[in-house]
Amino acid sequence: MEGDRTPAGPVDARSHLPRTDATLADPRLAAAVDRLGRTLVKAVLAGVQERARAGEVSPAQVVEQAVAALPATASGLRRVINATGVMLHTNLGRAPLSAAACEALVAAAGTTDVELDLATGARAPRGRSAVEALLGQVPGAEAAHVVNNGAAALVLTATALARGKDIVVSRGEMVEIGDGFRLPDLLVSTGARLKEVGTTNRTAPADYAAAVGPETGFVLKVHPSNFRVTGFTRDVGVAELSRLGVPVVADIGSGLLTSDAALPDEPDATTWLRAGADLVTASGDKLLGGPQCGLLLGRADLVRRLARHPLARALRVDKLTLAALEATLRGPATPVHRALHADPRRLRERAERLAERLREAGLDSRAVDSEAVIGGGGAPGVTLPSAAVSLPASFAGPLRRATPAVMGRVESGRCLLDLRAVPEEADPELAAGVQRASAASDPTPTPATRRKPAPAVGHDARGR
Secondary structure: OHHHOOOOOOOOHHHHOOOHHHHHOOHHHHHHHHHHOHHHHHHHHHHHHHHHHOOOOOHHHHHHHHHHHOOOOOOOOOOEEEOOOEOOOHHHOOOOOOHHHHHHHHHHOOOOOOOEOOOOOOEOOOOHHHHHHHHHHOOOOOEEEEEOOHHHHHHHHHHHHHOOOEEEEEHHHOOEEEOOEEHHHHHHOOOOEEEEEOOOOEOOHHHHHHHOOOOEEEEEEEOOOOOOOOOOOEOOOHHHHHHHOOOEEEEEEOOOOOOOOOOOOOOOHHHHHHHOOOEEEEEOOOOOOOOOOEEEEEOHHHHHHHHOOHHHHHOEOOHHHHHHHHHHHHOOOOHHHHHHOOOHHHHHHHHHHHHHHHHHOOOOOEEEEEEEEEEOOEEEEEEEEEEEEEEEHHHHHHHHOOOOEEEOEEEOOEEEEEOOOOOHHHHHHHHHHHHHHHOOOOOOOOHHHEOOOOOOOOOOOOOO
């Protein structure tokens, strides 16, 4: 009977969450769907709805929380402020692109004249303006070609010039290029034979002369850019190798096109070509400061053989790489160049200002002198005077998980945010990130935040 009914208890608001499709119709989430895609937005929303069912979020806050949790882009890659003191950090993508290169990427994202002559309507050489820009930077090169990374440049060279023949190379230059990949294995995979000469620490001109013969494809000179051998050593320069009567291929690795006073011992493409190298290979995403790519510069007949080899098709770069490379070459100084030539006194001033701002916010912060390294397989053993903001080690983890993420290093029980690779315009954002991270600081630094011995960086210390 009606009088026997048990009164209903209070209604749990969590059981009355709006349907997902109705929530997605909210203008803020609908706009996000247009920008990021329905699948991604729906997944973020589902996570917030679960929190609401668990009582962590009120139903009225679901949309607001979902909007706040949306990523900046549809890509899983997250922006990171590089405060490690390693300028070219392999795990962080090496060289950050210049504003000019980023603008060129956006312009090239649509349809472009990458292989079209608009004046005639006929097919045109791919990436011709990027190659022209490259030759403008290295006038000693008769021709140039671009592939997708430095290792690809060596593979294409070995395949086109030495398949079934000998590559003569010093034992002291048989390097591992990172992540377990080794130069000898890479070259042998092309069908070439390696003819090793000399010893680990000493190789003489006579060693090369005795090894060169009718079966020689080329002599390979490799700059050991991720390690340094000192003491009782000897190597043979490009000029001496050029007298052997066979092609000399010189791999400079780090991508320096012309000499730089800040790195007097680092080889560059212009100098080695002038010394007699027939072909120089290099990476584009290191000291050049551009996108990942492999550069081949030198004699026109050799470059033509490489460019017309069937493997060149598999190793070619896309329009985005070509656009970013050209803008890097023609545009203003790159972030890498600015970081390399930063004034240590200015870095210290920035560190003092940031530390004071953080102390005013109640944080244990101070400015300290620091040392930065090149990284990315360049200038081994070279250190650059720098300055850092010193924080408790417990900040390292929360800073990595922040938005944007901040990657520092833990050294002597402190989290150091080295400013050498941080552009000055990012200082306010860096300070704000530290303040946000302070509330979530973990008292125990993780091993992953500890600085590795310089200059090896991540899995790919040389990183061709």
